[in-house]
Amino acid sequence: MDQATHRIQIENLSKAYGPVQVLKDINISVPEGRFVALIGPSGCGKSTLLRTIAGLEKITGGTLRIDGQIVNDMPPRKRDVAMVFQSYALYPHMNIEKNMSYSLRLKRSAPEAIRQSIAGVAETLGLGHLLERMPRQLSGGQRQRVAMGRAIVRNPKVFLFDEPLSNLDAALRVHMRAEIRKLHHRLHATSVYVTHDQIEAMTMADHVVVLRAGQVEQQGAPLALYEKPANKFVAGFIGSPAMNFIEGVVGPDAQCVLFGGAARQQVELGRALPPGQPVWIGLRPEHLRLQGEGQSVQGVVDSVESTGSMTFIALNVDGAPQPLLVAHPGTVTAAMGDVLKLYIAPQQIHVFDKTTELAL
Amino acid sequence: MNKLLSRFPRENGFEITLAGFALLYLLLFAGLPLLYNIVLSFQQVDLMEPATLLRPFAGLANYRDVFSRPEAGQVLSNTLQFVGLSLLFQVVIGFLLAMLFLQDFPLATFMRGLFLAGWIMPGLVVGVIWKLLFAGDYGVLNHVLTQMGILHSKIFWLSDPQWSLYAVIIANVWLGVPFNMLLLSVGLAAIPADLYEAAELDGANAWQRFWGITLPMMKSTLGAVVSLGAIMTMQQFDLLAALTQGGPANSSQVAQYWSWQLSLQTFEVSAGSAVATLMMVLVLIVAVIYVRSTRNERMV
Numbered sequence: 018m019d020q021a022t023h024r025i026q027i028e029n030l031s032k033a034y035g036p037v038q039v040l041k042d043i044n045i046s047v048p049e050g051r052f053v054a055l056i057g058p059s060g061c062g063k064s065t066l067l068r069t070i071a072g073l074e075k076i077t078g079g080t081l082r083i084d085g086q087i088v089n090d091m092p093p094r095k096r097d098v099a100m101v102f103q104s105y106a107l108y109p110h111m112n113i114e115k116n117m118s119y120s121l122r123l124k125r126s127a128p129e130a131i132r133q134s135i136a137g138v139a140e141t142l143g144l145g146h147l148l149e150r151m152p153r154q155l156s157g158g159q160r161q162r163v164a165m166g167r168a169i170v171r172n173p174k175v176f177l178f179d180e181p182l183s184n185l186d187a188a189l190r191v192h193m194r195a196e197i198r199k200l201h202h203r204l205h206a207t208s209v210y211v212t213h214d215q216i217e218a219m220t221m222a223d224h225v226v227v228l229r230a231g232q233v234e235q236q237g238a239p240l241a242l243y244e245k246p247a248n249k250f251v252a253g254f255i256g257s258p259a260m261n262f263i264e265g266v267v268g269p270d271a272q273c274v275l276f277g278g279a280a281r282q283q284v285e286l287g288r289a290l291p292p293g294q295p296v297w298i299g300l301r302p303e304h305l306r307l308q309g310e311g312q313s314v315q316g317v318v319d320s321v322e323s324t325g326s327m328t329f330i331a332l333n334v335d336g337a338p339q340p341l342l343v344a345h346p347g348t349v350t351a352a353m354g355d356v357l358k359l360y361i362a363p364q365q366i367h368v369f370d371k372t373t374e375l376a377l
Numbered sequence: 378m379n380k381l382l383s384r385f386p387r388e389n390g391f392e393i394t395l396a397g398f399a400l401l402y403l404l405l406f407a408g409l410p411l412l413y414n415i416v417l418s419f420q421q422v423d424l425m426e427p428a429t430l431l432r433p434f435a436g437l438a439n440y441r442d443v444f445s446r447p448e449a450g451q452v453l454s455n456t457l458q459f460v461g462l463s464l465l466f467q468v469v470i471g472f473l474l475a476m477l478f479l480q481d482f483p484l485a486t487f488m489r490g491l492f493l494a495g496w497i498m499p500g501l502v503v504g505v506i507w508k509l510l511f512a513g514d515y516g517v518l519n520h521v522l523t524q525m526g527i528l529h530s531k532i533f534w535l536s537d538p539q540w541s542l543y544a545v546i547i548a549n550v551w552l553g554v555p556f557n558m559l560l561l562s563v564g565l566a567a568i569p570a571d572l573y574e575a576a577e578l579d580g581a582n583a584w585q586r587f588w589g590i591t592l593p594m595m596k597s598t599l600g601a602v603v604s605l606g607a608i609m610t611m612q613q614f615d616l617l618a619a620l621t622q623g624g625p626a627n628s629s630q631v632a633q634y635w636s637w638q639l640s641l642q643t644f645e646v647s648a649g650s651a652v653a654t655l656m657m658v659l660v661l662i663v664a665v666i667y668v669r670s671t672r673n674e675r676m677v
């Protein structure tokens with residue numbers, strides 16, 4: 018795609034606080050109307066990256082373009098981006114209507130036009146009856162909506178969200194997740210959404226960027242990251258419950274991985290790897306089955322937890338740093354100490370180099 | 378001790394006793410003198426019998442006497458200027474300094490600390506220092522101003538009736554700025570940074586952020602600072618005593634100093650108490666405004 022169709026273009030962006038390099042060589046392109054999620058563990062630089070797009074942090078290297086124009090040195094108020102803060106940052110001394118209309122009033126829009134757009138947005142977000150209230154008189158979910166409304170009213174080029182749902186309880190979070198997705202569907206607003214909740218990222222975004230320690234580990238469509246993780250970190254980060262890892266060595270026939278120490282086990286890969294190479298094998302909990310064909314892994318039951326619809330079994334397997342977790346649909350009768358055999362299709366087995374941790 | 382405490386009724390017995398002591402203290406050491414002063418202002422006082430409480434009732438005669446004195450108009454105007462100008466400059470300069478020291482620059486905290494040094498000095502000492510600064514022939518202020526070419530002839534700050542009131546006001550402003558700066562700094566620091574960021578993204582420039590965020594968010598702090606400043610300025614005494622004693626020719630005379638002079642220098646105790654009572658009413662009004670503004674604080 019050419020530059021003009023890209024709302025945001027980030028090239029070799031870096032950011033340092035004094036000697037501390039917080040973002041390194043970031044490259045991300047966001048086409049117009051796309052919903053991009055930034056995800057990664059705490060402290061990896063998600064908020065910082067978002068704030069550089071907003072202009073609240075100055076970048077120390079690379080270029081940042083919005084609509085093709087370089088904005089490296091442009092102050093935030095000229096960038097035409099709106100941000101929904103984790104704390105919502107509503108103006109405490111203004112009522113909801115004033116909060117949402119502040120930007121329009123600064124632009125000296127006509128009072129009638131302001132009134133209309135506020136009414137429209139308030140209607141969409143179900144805030145109509147709250148316009149006269151002060152922020153302190155609202156619940157967390159309502160404040161969240163007002164923060165979104167304040168952004169929507171502006172009709173900006175880009176929406177930025179910094180963990181907007183993290184202050185809500187679980188049920189409300191699921192609800193707002195759906196609301197934001199619906200809104201995006203309707204407005205087609207270019208959005209960058211920071212979260213450390215990978216379910217949020219997977220369910221909301223068209224494009225997911227996984228960050229670690231200030232670097233992009235992998236980016237792509239949510240399912241691509243799930244199915245073809247580029248390395249062990251992404252494999253472990255995307256997916257819930259997290260992928261299981263077992264330490265092993267490629268067998269002499271180049272087609273299988275041996276693991277499990279004295280109780281020697283092996284899985285066939287269906288493809289060739291250099292014999293003798295130390296590797297990690299990765300097995301997703303939801304791919305392991307108690308019956309079936311394909312490859313199998315054997316272990317001793319450590320614990321069983323059932324939620325009715327799902328049963329989670331933890332197995333001790335030699336070579337696995339943590340017990341192997343199995344997510345099995347329905348109820349399963351298993352007791353601590355039982356020896357179980359789990360089956361998995363060869364194409365669902367992930368293999369990573371032991372030292373570089375890159376996918377093989 | 379436990380035995381003693383358990384003798385009080387279970388609910389709040391101990392707290393009631395503590396509050397009782399506090400009230401008793403207030404009544405004895407604040408209430409009674411105030412009351413006595415008010416009573417005095419309605420009585421005809423004979424200095425030959427200072428110890429009696431029952432003196433001839435004078436009605437409003439003392440108040441009429443005070444207002445009919447030739448200097449009354451000047452004292453009133455001086456007092457208004459003294460309080461008004463002191464407050465204005467204290468708050469504005471204090472606010473500017475508070476915003477300056479909120480910026481992150483080297484030694485900001487250290488320099489802010491230095492400003493407080495003036496605050497811990499007694500008013501009399503500050504008065505003496507300013508007397509040296511203001512002195513006509515060898516004063517530092519005149520020297521600096523002439524060197525800078527702002528002044529062409531010396532100003533006799535303290536002995537020229539044209540300037541004496543303003544000299545006192547300048548010194549009082551200097552004395553009050555650290556207090557204002559400190560309280561306003563606390564208020565400014567309490568404004569969350571993300572509000573400014575949100576406003577900036579909403580398109581507000583620095584000026585608009587100041588009027589749209591800073592000032593409204595500082596409303597209650599400003600209310601408190603102005604009221605406390607008004608009270609402190611209306612009480613200012615040591616500085617006046619050290620600098621001009623109201624002179625020359627009442628040109629820097631203000632109500633609180635006048636009241637003291639009437640009562641304790643010319644021994645017109647009744648007139649002095651009348652002035653003091655009027656001041657008290659004023660302070661009370663300001664105090665009520667202050668209490669209201671701090672009550673609103675929780676709403677912001």
Ligand SMILES: Nc1ncnc2c1ncn2[C@@H]1O[C@H](COP(=O)(O)OP(=O)(O)OP(=O)(O)O)[C@@H](O)[C@H]1O
Pocket residue numbers: 034037039057058059060061062063064065066213
């Ligand atoms: N002003 C600053 N000065 C120095 N280092 C900073 C500053 N702000 C952030 N950092 C560092 O930058 C790194 C990234 O911070 P950032 O807030 O972007 O993380 P994050 O991914 O948003 O984490 P979280 O999920 O906890 O919000 C952190 O290691 C942090 O310590």
Ligand SMILES: [Mg+2]
Pocket residue numbers: 063064065
């Ligand atoms: Mg963050």
